[in-house]
Amino acid sequence: xxxxxxxxxxxxxxxxxxxxxxxxxxxxxxxxxxxxxxxxxxxxxxxxxxxxxxxxxxxxxxxxxxxxxxxxxxxxxxxxxxxxxxxxxxxxxxxxxxxxxxxxxxxxxxxxxxxxxxxxxxxxxxxxxxxxxxxxxxxxxxxxxxxxxxxxxxxxxxxxxxxxxxxxxxxxxxxxxxxxxxxxxxxxxxxxxxxxxxxxxxxxxxxxxxxxxxxxxxxxxxxxxxxxxxxxxxxxxxxxxxxxxxxxxxxxxxxxxxxxxxxxxxxxxxxxxxxxxxxxxxxxxxxxxxxxxxxxxxxxxxxxxxxxxxxxxxxxxxxxxxxxxxxxxxxxxxxxxxxxxxxxxxxxxxxxxxxxxxxxxxxxxxxxxxxxxxxxxxxxxxxxxxxxxxxxxxxxxxxxxxxxxxxxxxxxxxxxxxxxxxxxxxxxxxxxxxxxxxxxxxxxxxxxxxxxxxxxxxxxxxxxxxxxxxxxxxxxxxxxxxxxxxxxxxxxxxxxxxxxxxxxxxxxxxxxxxxxxxxxxxxxxxxxxxxxxxxxxxxxxxxxxxxxxxxxxxxxxxxxxxxxxxxxxxxxxxxxxxxxxxxxxxxxxxxxxxxxxxxxxxxxxxxxxxxxxxxxxxxxxxxxxxxxxxxxxxxxxxxxxxxxxxxxxxxxxxxxxxxxxxxxxxxxxxxxxxxxxxxxxxxxxxxxxxxxxxx
Amino acid sequence: xxxxxxxxxxxxxxxxxxxxxxxxxxxxxxxxxxxxxxxxxxxxxxxxxxxxxx
Numbered sequence: 001x002x003x004x005x006x007x008x009x010x011x012x013x014x015x016x017x018x019x020x021x022x023x024x025x026x027x028x029x030x031x032x033x034x035x036x037x038x039x040x041x042x043x044x045x046x047x048x049x050x051x052x053x054x055x056x057x058x059x060x061x062x063x064x065x066x067x068x069x070x071x072x073x074x075x076x077x078x079x080x081x082x083x084x085x086x087x088x089x090x091x092x093x094x095x096x097x098x099x100x101x102x103x104x105x106x107x108x109x110x111x112x113x114x115x116x117x118x119x120x121x122x123x124x125x126x127x128x129x130x131x132x133x134x135x136x137x138x139x140x141x142x143x144x145x146x147x148x149x150x151x152x153x154x155x156x157x158x159x160x161x162x163x164x165x166x167x168x169x170x171x172x173x174x175x176x177x178x179x180x181x182x183x184x185x186x187x188x189x190x191x192x193x194x195x196x197x198x199x200x201x202x203x204x205x206x207x208x209x210x211x212x213x214x215x216x217x218x219x220x221x222x223x224x225x226x227x228x229x230x231x232x233x234x235x236x237x238x239x240x241x242x243x244x245x246x247x248x249x250x251x252x253x254x255x256x257x258x259x260x261x262x263x264x265x266x267x268x269x270x271x272x273x274x275x276x277x278x279x280x281x282x283x284x285x286x287x288x289x290x291x292x293x294x295x296x297x298x299x300x301x302x303x304x305x306x307x308x309x310x311x312x313x314x315x316x317x318x319x320x321x322x323x324x325x326x327x328x329x330x331x332x333x334x335x336x337x338x339x340x341x342x343x344x345x346x347x348x349x350x351x352x353x354x355x356x357x358x359x360x361x362x363x364x365x366x367x368x369x370x371x372x373x374x375x376x377x378x379x380x381x382x383x384x385x386x387x388x389x390x391x392x393x394x395x396x397x398x399x400x401x402x403x404x405x406x407x408x409x410x411x412x413x414x415x416x417x418x419x420x421x422x423x424x425x426x427x428x429x430x431x432x433x434x435x436x437x438x439x440x441x442x443x444x445x446x447x448x449x450x451x452x453x454x455x456x457x458x459x460x461x462x463x464x465x466x467x468x469x470x471x472x473x474x475x476x477x478x479x480x481x482x483x484x485x486x487x488x489x490x491x492x493x494x495x496x497x498x499x500x501x502x503x504x505x506x507x508x509x510x511x512x513x514x515x516x517x518x519x520x521x522x523x524x525x526x527x528x529x530x531x532x533x534x535x536x537x538x539x540x541x542x543x544x545x546x547x548x549x550x551x552x553x554x555x556x557x558x559x560x561x562x563x564x565x566x567x568x569x570x571x572x573x574x575x576x577x578x579x580x581x582x583x584x585x586x587x588x589x590x591x592x593x594x595x596x597x598x599x600x601x602x603x604x605x606x607x608x609x610x611x612x613x614x615x616x617x618x619x620x621x622x623x624x625x626x627x628x629x630x631x632x633x634x635x636x637x638x639x640x641x642x643x644x645x646x647x648x649x650x651x652x653x654x655x656x657x658x659x660x661x662x663x664x665x666x667x668x669x670x671x672x673x674x675x676x677x678x679x680x681x682x683x684x685x686x687x688x689x690x691x692x693x694x695x
Numbered sequence: 696x697x698x699x700x701x702x703x704x705x706x707x708x709x710x711x712x713x714x715x716x717x718x719x720x721x722x723x724x725x726x727x728x729x730x731x732x733x734x735x736x737x738x739x740x741x742x743x744x745x746x747x748x749x
Contacts, residue, residue: 189736190725197737198744490748497718500710504703511699 001091001146002628003048003600009084010068011047013040013656013689020044020691022600022630023651030623030649033632034669035656036679040689041632044656045604048156051085051100053140053149054117059158067104067112070686075106083117091146091597097122097131098143147599148180154571155599159606163563165570166542167247172240175540178512178574187505194498195225202491209484214477221470224463231460238456242449249442252435261428262435265419272416278548279412283405290398293391300388307381307388314378332361471495512577513538519573523625527565527617532558534566542570561611565618568606572625575599579627600628607637619645635669635678653694661685717747 005021008014022031035041046056046063056063067083075081086099102117121139122131134142147155154165154177164170179185203218210218257266336358339347347355424436475492479485517536524534532544532555544555544566558566578597606622607615619642623629631646655669659682669678671694682688696704707715720743728736 186722186725190721193725193736193740194721198740201737201741202744486748490744493714493717493748494744497710497714497721500706500718501721503706507699507702511697 004088007086010071012043015068015070015688018691028651031630031652032650033654036658039656039658041604047085049152051087077108080105151177156602158604160608162567165567166563171541184508191498191501194494206487209481217473224467228463238453245446256435262432265423269419275412277553279409281553286402297391300391310381516573520569523572524569529613561614575626598627601626602630604632616641623649655692657690657692659688
């Protein structure tokens, strides 16, 4: 999706009809829109989403009142006006014109009466003569296919609020968005339909041909499935709850760090928590090492008696003279075969006594296999005894390390508890005390919720085993009727296909996550100031980690700016992946499903709350994130380092010229050495914004 | 071919020709209805199952 132009008619600050054209070239892909506070940057951002989906962002005040106030006040009572946003864009080889309108009538009491909105869509296929109207019922569907509605917040966003993506509660949005964008949603939905409605219908059909046993098994299975659905819903709810609790906790902790009276303690707590995480990580590593050693050599701990008994056997054999054998059996056999005495004289019928003696020796000499086995056992016993000693020594070493870590953990915990208690000291004031109290409550709630989650996972696992067992029972029961047998076969095929799709979904999901992980790490690495690593966890949470003592641990209390850069890295990786996918296809592509696409990035104030260290770097890589970038900035955000980085990529540039009645508000803006009006005095006293293109 | 693609191909190869055709039909139904507000996915899928497994 590459946007060619956007036309606004009486939409919020934009009076009358005003049009913006956007940069679409490869080298100059950035469209820059300058605007004073209140000039309509957020309104412009929301014009895109309102046009496409009839939706606006959470920070868009009074979302229903989209009409321009001046235009409305010009209406005489009973008269109507139209608010319209029209967008012209290209997607793959087709071009589209989307238009959303809303009729506003001024009622006799001067209040607005709003109807609609209505959606119009013109579509032109490549090489066709002209645009064609799309059937009303299919319009939104076509737009949703080009840009799934749950994805727009990844591409059209307020840069100052985008750190929400890096919050624990965002994992669901992140995962859902990824599934939509990368075409794996269709797999998951197919599985749900097959295992849900389709399987249920076929089970009901089968009951018509079933005996009592089969009916009972089918009923049992349905009950188990219903319970499983309840478990899944509960698991989802618990996950959301835990994420929300963590988000609230982080926000409150941030507030503690902002309060003058608790700042120092909050920083101390932050340091102690980092130490605690590091120690817990080290303890986990050592415990894993202990488990590995015990699993490999643990049997040696109980082998002392066996090793001693074996040694005794070998010693006894030696004492009896069985070991080592005095004469090797092969030597005696060779003498007999060659008819030679041990002294070299020939043997024969003349020397029956010597022959007899040799034959007797052959019986008496030790058995080669026996000797070899004993010799091998003897050396094995030595090796095992050494290994046993090494095992105990390594185990002692690791246990000592674990004990040391545990000791440090105890000390750290004691200090942490003390700091937490001080944070809640009423002497610090009501707000500090209430923050500490609430954080302690949240800690408890999180612990309980995690315990519930663990228990629920056990229940889910048991339920799955029970379902499998009943399925086997259904498969084994006899059905006399051929029609019933056919339904059972259909039902089992559905189940088999659902399992295959589920497996493909899991593989695809993990593949996508790993791929995005690599891209996020690369993009983050370009901008990161600190030695943190960015990743997408298996739970689809954006995470910042760092290495402490060789162990990776999550960064606690990352700054807003860092979270914004992390969120931008994720969005950039998403756009990058979607762009790659459109060219590479993949297994879904091969099966006829569409893959990936080009997406624009439309950002309001992306540099607003970034620290100095990040601003220049982010400005440098934002134009590279997507084939089309539209940036809205205020003059204060458009700093020299941002200008230097972005300017070479700017293809179109606009000023949202704010017309105001306040005389003292007049301002101008300097662009490329020229001065332009920025805030001007409105001659008729009306507040409005006029788009001016900078040529 | 990536490891993930190999695994997916292996899974598909374990299916019979009929099962593969049914799978394609199911995915097509799902895709056609992905963004519809009133989908008839389940009924369409059952019809496809009956059509393929006779």
